[in-house]
Amino acid sequence: MITPRFSCTQTLESVAVSIYCPSVRASDVEINVDETLLTVHINPYFLRVNFPHPVVEDDQSSATYDPSSGYLTVTLTKESKGQEFPDLDLLAKLLAPRHVDDQKHPVIEVIGSEHTELEELVDLTDAMSLEQREILQAAENDWQFPQTVAESSPPIQLSKKRYYGFLDMYTGYFAHVAHTENDVNELGSEAESCLLEERRTKRLQREEMKWDEEHYMADYVDDEYIQELLAWEDPELADSAQCIFTESENMTMLNLPRKEYLPTKLQQRNLYLTLLTLLFAYAYDRRTTQRDPTPESAWTICSLVPAFSALDPPPYITSESVPLSIPTSGFTDHDLASTLTPSYRRSLAFPLYRSFAMADACRKDVAAILAKGRRVVTRYLLEMKHILDHHEVYYVYSKIWVDDFCVWIQASANDEIMLDIAERLKALTITKSMISWDIENLEAATHLDTTTSDSDDESSE
Incomplete structure (x- = not known):
């Protein structure tokens, strides 16, 4: 698919997207609006624009194609009329993917557990290594081990690839x-x-x-x-x-x-x-x-x-x-x-x-x-x-x-x-x-x- 040239303008009530798509059949255009997202498909062109604020497709909205100039103009109504849509000239920002809100993802919460505190303690003890058991025993008997500060070491590199840029x-x-x-x-x-x-x-x-x-x-x-x-x-x-x-x-x-x-x-x-x-x-x-x-x-x-x-x-x-x-x-x-x-x-x-x-x-x-x-x-x-x-x-x-x-x-x-x-x-x-x-x-x-x-x-x- 080809991303066409386009530009955006706005009034107090609407936002217009002018798309350059010459030599196409206007009857084949597919336009979808989903809150802030506008998608326009007319073979071989595909455009997805993410506006800063929601728009709606209503009776005041329109899509007109001028064969002489090759421009398709899509006009959509602002959900909140009078709202300013900033940065409509920053095309890379308009073309950026829509941000997904992490808060919408399901959150798993542990309600309870059948393990008692004693059983959990037994499980933790069984999982201890021999070195951990010796340290625990030393703490109980107040053994005095020599203590030194470990030298800092470089992070372990698990791959030969180096990343940059x-x-x-x-x-x-x-x-x-x-x-x-x-x-x-x-x-x-x-x-x-x-x-x-x-x-x-x-x-x-x-x-x-x-x-x-x-x-x-x-x-x-x-x-x-x-x-x-x-x-x-x-x-x-x-x-x-x-x-x-x-x-x-x-x-x-x-x-x-x-x-x-x-x-x-x-x-x-x-x-x-x-x-x-x-x-x-x-x-x-x-x-x-x-x-x-x-x-x-x-x-x-x-x-x-x-x-x-x-x-x-x-x-x-x-x-x-x-x-x-x-x-x-x-x-x-x-x-x-x-x-x-x-x-x-x-x-x-x-x-x-x-x-x-x-x-x-x-x-x-x-x-x-x-x-x-x-x-x-x-x-x-x-x-x-x-x-x-x-x-x-x-x-x-x-x-x-x-x-x-x-x-x-x-x-x-x-x-x-x-x-x-x-x-x-x-x-x-x-x-x-x-x-x-x-x-x-x-x-x-x-x-x-x-x-x-x-x-x-x-x-x-």
């Missing part, structure tokens, strides 16, 4: 990476076998190897072009008009995977953090190319995202420091700084232009993007997806990360949470000492050399 849903995408020209892959042929700790170690080693003091100092001294890049303003972020998706963007959203994501609170929190690293990388490329991607743009983006190059997404702090009960929106400055520090490091070690001021400008760009809300974030992710999809090797990162992010942002992300992160990012300070490359002393030495050279020139005159 969005919510760790993917595996096998790098099975033949040794036979491709994937220059951003920092795990080599071990991409499918590395544990997360090993990926992080390899990423840090790669960053240290790529760090070049002379390159950084050269860009710091001769920064005329970098200053031009810093002065550039993104017209999309300066525009106060509402974001309206283009026909091309709508078509891309129609081709996104149809998935329903059920992340835990901690996973959802980590998705917001990973989103920061994706937007940072795209903001860097967008600023350095001034919104005109080059053949190197795909490499630049993938090199700056640790989740791409090393399959190492945030958080970059220990999970013990993030209590499971913390609300998703409870991000601290430490959370955000630890997330963006690797992005800063990579922007100073990999691409052509290496400037701490440039990294700071990209952080502010990310804050401005998030402050614009889900639609602008979706547009930037779609643009990133377009760049990666047109690369013969790096398209894989679009499949395991960007596609799912485009769907999740539209269907599940919260504008209030993103606005809170944006405000924190705007005021956030990431110091040069956090980068761990002694940047402050390098810049001080550069100033000293420049001053000494100027003094020598004046003396010679």
Whole structure:
């Protein structure tokens, strides 16, 4: 079945769905309405739209087909007239599967048991192992055994498969990476076998190897072009008009995977953090190319995202420091700084232009993007997806990360949470000492050399 192009509009009393299905017989159309769900089938097209609120099929409802334009328009009445249907332009959200309420599932309750407490105690004793019996006897006789704290051991791995990507849903995408020209892959042929700790170690080693003091100092001294890049303003972020998706963007959203994501609170929190690293990388490329991607743009983006190059997404702090009960929106400055520090490091070690001021400008760009809300974030992710999809090797990162992010942002992300992160990012300070490359002393030495050279020139005159 083919998912047709479609768009939705609304009035105070109804919602209309315009479906492009040329060269069909209107008499064969099948339309079903079930609360929030609309399904339209007209061979070879099939469309299932899940509205945010219920609709009904009544006397005011209609379905008309215009053979000249090829559009079938289905008009349905809102169950609560005057109710606003939000996000009708977020097509991926409308196409997402309808959420099933877990509370509707049957719940089994144990009413009682014929076992007495004595019988239960006998059963528990019979089930004890010899070691458990000895421990129980030792407790009764107050024996003094030496006690030591067991060393923490890595979790038992029951499978050789390693999972990565969005919510760790993917595996096998790098099975033949040794036979491709994937220059951003920092795990080599071990991409499918590395544990997360090993990926992080390899990423840090790669960053240290790529760090070049002379390159950084050269860009710091001769920064005329970098200053031009810093002065550039993104017209999309300066525009106060509402974001309206283009026909091309709508078509891309129609081709996104149809998935329903059920992340835990901690996973959802980590998705917001990973989103920061994706937007940072795209903001860097967008600023350095001034919104005109080059053949190197795909490499630049993938090199700056640790989740791409090393399959190492945030958080970059220990999970013990993030209590499971913390609300998703409870991000601290430490959370955000630890997330963006690797992005800063990579922007100073990999691409052509290496400037701490440039990294700071990209952080502010990310804050401005998030402050614009889900639609602008979706547009930037779609643009990133377009760049990666047109690369013969790096398209894989679009499949395991960007596609799912485009769907999740539209269907599940919260504008209030993103606005809170944006405000924190705007005021956030990431110091040069956090980068761990002694940047402050390098810049001080550069100033000293420049001053000494100027003094020598004046003396010679």
